[in-house]
Amino acid sequence: MAIKRDKKEEEDGGNPFQSLDKTSVLQDARTFNETPVEPRKCTPILTKILYLLNQGEQLGPAEATETFFAVTKLFQSNNTLLRRMVYLGIKELSLIAQDVIIVTSSLTKDMTGKEDLYRAAAIRALCSITDATMLQTIERYMKQAIVDRNPAVASAALVSSLHMSRIASDVVKRWVNEAQEAVNSDSIMVQYHALGLLFHIRKNDRLAVTKLVAKLTRMSLKSPFAVCMLIRIACKLLEEESSGEYADSPLFDFIEACLRHKSETVVYEAAAALVNLRHTTTRQITPAVSVLQLFCSSPKPALRFAAVRTLNKVAMTHPTAVTSCNIDLENLITDSNRSIATLAITTLLKTGAESAVDRLMKQIASFVSEISDEFKIVVVQAIRALCLKFPRKHGTLMTFLSAMLRDEGGLEYKASIADTLISLIEGNPEAKESGLAHLCEFIEDCEHTSLAVRILHLLGKEGPKTKQPSRYIRFIYNRVILENAVVRAAAVSALSQFGAQCPDLLENILVLLARCQMDTDDEVRDRATYYFSILQNQDRHLINNYIVEPPQVCVSSLEKALMLHLMETPEEVFDLSSVPLAPPPLSDEVQAAPTVVQEPLAALGRPAVSKEESASDRLRAIPELSWIQGPLFKSSDPISLTESETEYQVRVTKHVFKNHIVLQFDCTNTMSDQLLEKVRVQLEVSEGYQIVAEVPCQRLACSETSPTYIALQFPDAPNLTVTNFAATLRFVVKDCDPMTGIPNSDDGYEEDYMLEDVEVMLADQMQRLTKSNFGAAWEEGESYSELEDTYNLSGINSLEEAVRSVVSFMGMQPADRSDRVQPDKSSHTVYLGGMFRGGVEVLARAKLAMGNSPGVAMQLTVRSPNPDICELIISVVG
Amino acid sequence: MSNFFNKLSNFFGIKKKSVKVIMIGLNNSGKSTIVSLLKNDSEKSPEIIPTIGLNVEHFKYQNVFFTAFDMSGQGRYRYLWERYYRNCDGIIFVVDSSDRLRLAVAKEELYLLLQHPDVAGRKLPILFLANKMDVREALSSVKIATAFGLDRIKDKPWHIFSTNALTGEGLQEGVEWLTEQLCQTVA
Numbered sequence A: 001m002a003i004k005r006d007k008k009e010e011e012d013g014g015n016p017f018q019s020l021d022k023t024s025v026l027q028d029a030r031t032f033n034e035t036p037v038e039p040r041k042c043t044p045i046l047t048k049i050l051y052l053l054n055q056g057e058q059l060g061p062a063e064a065t066e067t068f069f070a071v072t073k074l075f076q077s078n079n080t081l082l083r084r085m086v087y088l089g090i091k092e093l094s095l096i097a098q099d100v101i102i103v104t105s106s107l108t109k110d111m112t113g114k115e116d117l118y119r120a121a122a123i124r125a126l127c128s129i130t131d132a133t134m135l136q137t138i139e140r141y142m143k144q145a146i147v148d149r150n151p152a153v154a155s156a157a158l159v160s161s162l163h164m165s166r167i168a169s170d171v172v173k174r175w176v177n178e179a180q181e182a183v184n185s186d187s188i189m190v191q192y193h194a195l196g197l198l199f200h201i202r203k204n205d206r207l208a209v210t211k212l213v214a215k216l217t218r219m220s221l222k223s224p225f226a227v228c229m230l231i232r233i234a235c236k237l238l239e240e241e242s243s244g245e246y247a248d249s250p251l252f253d254f255i256e257a258c259l260r261h262k263s264e265t266v267v268y269e270a271a272a273a274l275v276n277l278r279h280t281t282t283r284q285i286t287p288a289v290s291v292l293q294l295f296c297s298s299p300k301p302a303l304r305f306a307a308v309r310t311l312n313k314v315a316m317t318h319p320t321a322v323t324s325c326n327i328d329l330e331n332l333i334t335d336s337n338r339s340i341a342t343l344a345i346t347t348l349l350k351t352g353a354e355s356a357v358d359r360l361m362k363q364i365a366s367f368v369s370e371i372s373d374e375f376k377i378v379v380v381q382a383i384r385a386l387c388l389k390f391p392r393k394h395g396t397l398m399t400f401l402s403a404m405l406r407d408e409g410g411l412e413y414k415a416s417i418a419d420t421l422i423s424l425i426e427g428n429p430e431a432k433e434s435g436l437a438h439l440c441e442f443i444e445d446c447e448h449t450s451l452a453v454r455i456l457h458l459l460g461k462e463g464p465k466t467k468q469p470s471r472y473i474r475f476i477y478n479r480v481i482l483e484n485a486v487v488r489a490a491a492v493s494a495l496s497q498f499g500a501q502c503p504d505l506l507e508n509i510l511v512l513l514a515r516c517q518m519d520t521d522d523e524v525r526d527r528a529t530y531y532f533s534i535l536q537n538q539d540r541h542l543i544n545n546y547i548v549e550p551p552q553v554c555v556s557s558l559e560k561a562l563m564l565h566l567m568e569t570p571e572e573v574f575d576l577s578s579v580p581l582a583p584p585p586l587s588d589e590v591q592a593a594p595t596v597v598q599e600p601l602a603a604l605g606r607p608a609v610s611k612e613e614s615a616s617d618r619l620r621a622i623p624e625l626s627w628i629q630g631p632l633f634k635s636s637d638p639i640s641l642t643e644s645e646t647e648y649q650v651r652v653t654k655h656v657f658k659n660h661i662v663l664q665f666d667c668t669n670t671m672s673d674q675l676l677e678k679v680r681v682q683l684e685v686s687e688g689y690q691i692v693a694e695v696p697c698q699r700l701a702c703s704e705t706s707p708t709y710i711a712l713q714f715p716d717a718p719n720l721t722v723t724n725f726a727a728t729l730r731f732v733v734k735d736c737d738p739m740t741g742i743p744n745s746d747d748g749y750e751e752d753y754m755l756e757d758v759e760v761m762l763a764d765q766m767q768r769l770t771k772s773n774f775g776a777a778w779e780e781g782e783s784y785s786e787l788e789d790t791y792n793l794s795g796i797n798s799l800e801e802a803v804r805s806v807v808s809f810m811g812m813q814p815a816d817r818s819d820r821v822q823p824d825k826s827s828h829t830v831y832l833g834g835m836f837r838g839g840v841e842v843l844a845r846a847k848l849a850m851g852n853s854p855g856v857a858m859q860l861t862v863r864s865p866n867p868d869i870c871e872l873i874i875s876v877v878g
Numbered sequence B: 001m002s003n004f005f006n007k008l009s010n011f012f013g014i015k016k017k018s019v020k021v022i023m024i025g026l027n028n029s030g031k032s033t034i035v036s037l038l039k040n041d042s043e044k045s046p047e048i049i050p051t052i053g054l055n056v057e058h059f060k061y062q063n064v065f066f067t068a069f070d071m072s073g074q075g076r077y078r079y080l081w082e083r084y085y086r087n088c089d090g091i092i093f094v095v096d097s098s099d100r101l102r103l104a105v106a107k108e109e110l111y112l113l114l115q116h117p118d119v120a121g122r123k124l125p126i127l128f129l130a131n132k133m134d135v136r137e138a139l140s141s142v143k144i145a146t147a148f149g150l151d152r153i154k155d156k157p158w159h160i161f162s163t164n165a166l167t168g169e170g171l172q173e174g175v176e177w178l179t180e181q182l183c184q185t186v187a
């Protein structure tokens, strides 16, 4: 079948490059070495090489270098077509080949020569072979090219400069005058590219950007693209102004005025910008929404698409504004462009009433098979939002989802459906059983290993808590028989959860696990053996700590800690509790919040290294701090100690170790006429704390950010640890020339600058610990010490708010999804798990109730093996 | 060169040819200046700066089209010359005759060239140009030939001329010699 089609394509003149072979093409490239060069022979060969490279064919450095040098011989020919292919070849090969600088002079000649056809392409090729040191030698030509009269040349130079600034930003910075001149160009392309470069050069200098924008907004740029860019820069500035007040801002006025621009592109850009700005009020976006509404009935599909996509995005943040476009959106439901129709329907779903759901779902069902995965995901996301909004509709929606799940579709699409089902199950107890049933059915025929593994994990977690756990066993065990090793291993783990939590099933599970011990795969056998021996033992404590709540250490940190242990203190017993915990999966509050379109969870790659790990490496590299014992327990997010637009800016990050806390102050100097030296922070430490090391920052030039550190030892008594330190920035100022940054004289004078207090909080010393079976853990905790107290949380007016503030104040992880408050309830209990620095477990139960008096009443019970920690928590809350 | 000459050679039936030569020699010896002089005036590049890598230039002498690979002579790029030895028909080796200090370096490079597998054993004509003859302390071509031990080159035709690339003096003779050689060797 496939062969037949190939033949047919050949007859039709299909892709002539289909069956190219790298070796023979590279062989052909030797022709380039022959004299005289025959362009008609060489051009097709070069095309083939480019084709192969673009298809992802890998060339080794030797192969690439040889080919590259063969290509350089083609400079002999003055055939313009061939020469332009040569530039493309150089650009592609320059990534792998060696000694590519060999063509520098040849390209410089073409770039400055008379042949206009060569010049722009030669610039781009030149920049692809140039490194930071070489750039200096071609600097003069680049500057000339930026202001060249030929727009293609100027644009090529500008865009190339932008690329070059990644490797040599200081050289490119010197071209700012040329870029400035190019902004005045008559060519719309040049003006746009010039603004791009200019912004890039200045982007770290807020003041300069503000000036640039102020100047350009008054100038009325010719290029609509440049205006669009200016709108984006203006938005960025507005967002950074923390006040969130747009009312009197000239930037805001500028964007609004762009709604009346003569170019549709600009009008759309301005409208999209206004509705997406974080703090716009509904009244402020009304004109923008009117514009989008108008676009909805434009004859141009691109405009309709842009408008409806934007409305779809803001449907959740500005529902009332979007509702005003409902009639126009209804008209788009039957748009012949299915992407537009999908977006229109899903927008209506987001803003519509419960009664409209069934009608709209039927509409979607009529064409869902015709749209691409990307838009199917949009549909799924709309359904997810609907489930949260109308919990009662879960039946209809779930049936729809499971039908979609059975259709064809890629991993990302399937994952987004499974994510939605999972969040439904977790969030809505009524939906649990039917949701699990849909998922069981799905894994019977699921080709995506990663999804099957996730679902098995979920079945292991939720299945044992359902009314009839036994019904899931068959589905899970089927996986052990039918699937690949990864899925089998996950199935074994899921089975063990049933064995651990359902005494009735234990006997059967042991039989199944015994069979799994014969598996051909090591991992599957290992897991089966591990679970079998723990379960057979029937020791509650072991089962709880090693199956239901397995240790949650961060694996890469564990590896580091073990290495360190072997190097430094191999004779001592390794202390597992000192290893940082794995960060809990993305918190549900963030996911579930019904905000704008959500990224499918599967697409969000988790960062490869945790915040702590990268910070730990950095701190270890500082000699004054490297002696601090134990792995880094927790790093806080940076907190600003200054107002946002002050001369000096300081942000503190708190790194907590077992017995020490390291304060990292990232200082930024925004004064272009000052060079700061010996920058340090002076702290007034409170009782029990002791400063053990200080690392000042020796030199801080304008627009630079550098850290200075202070390390403190924690007080022995935990209840002294939560406190405030007054802080002052101290430094020596040397006045300098704002242009060059060189100090006017060697003498400086001392200055200090008040900072806000540094707070050490409970949450800084606590890691979130996920307890998937809080009941069992709480029972275990009966042997710990326990303290209890009642508080009135004044100023808090809802249970949700109370939950949020307790969770963030304590820095602990809510268990069993107890951070979700059922609507219309007047009381709620949150269960929290955490680990205090030093590896001490902490469990907490907070009973919250709305009383008659204002505020929320809370009864807090804390259990921990260390009574001092119970006391600390009870005393700092409130 | 002169139109008359071209007509004359056509008349005598000399075939139209293209040849490829590689120009090497230490940096600052005047290679790029020489090529630019050999090119037609209209194409001449406005200024000459140290070459990075190579420049490919074309010029015509009598009825022969020359493609010249003008290489960079800087130390850190010299190892790249050899990449262009294989397919060339002739070599122009330029020496700064006033740079006595680096004469030994130039000699060293010459011997590396002669030993290179793509050069050794081939009957490649080598034109030596003892450039910058106008400078007062310049050595004569004879002195340079002796210093280089050119007599020892037996398997290749060679010749040395004193030149001044600023005026063009001596160039004509040199290129004429090379053209003759190339007409004999290149079929």
Ligand SMILES: Nc1nc2c(ncn2[C@@H]2O[C@H](COP(=O)(O)OP(=O)(O)OP(=O)(O)O)[C@@H](O)[C@H]2O)c(=O)[nH]1
Binding pocket: B025, B026, B027, B028, B029, B030, B031, B032, B033, B034, B048, B049, B050, B051, B052, B071, B072, B073, B074, B131, B132, B133, B134, B135, B163, B164, B165, B166
């Ligand atoms: N006085 C004098 N100066 C010369 C002569 N030939 C070249 N120069 C000068 O010597 C300098 C170097 O000349 P180039 O042609 O760039 O030398 P090159 O051999 O191409 O150098 P690289 O490209 O670095 O290998 C220039 O300043 C020329 O003006 C000459 O015959 N006499």
Ligand SMILES: [Mg+2]
Binding pocket: B031, B032, B033, B049, B050, B051, B070, B071, B072, B073
């Ligand atoms: Mg040169």
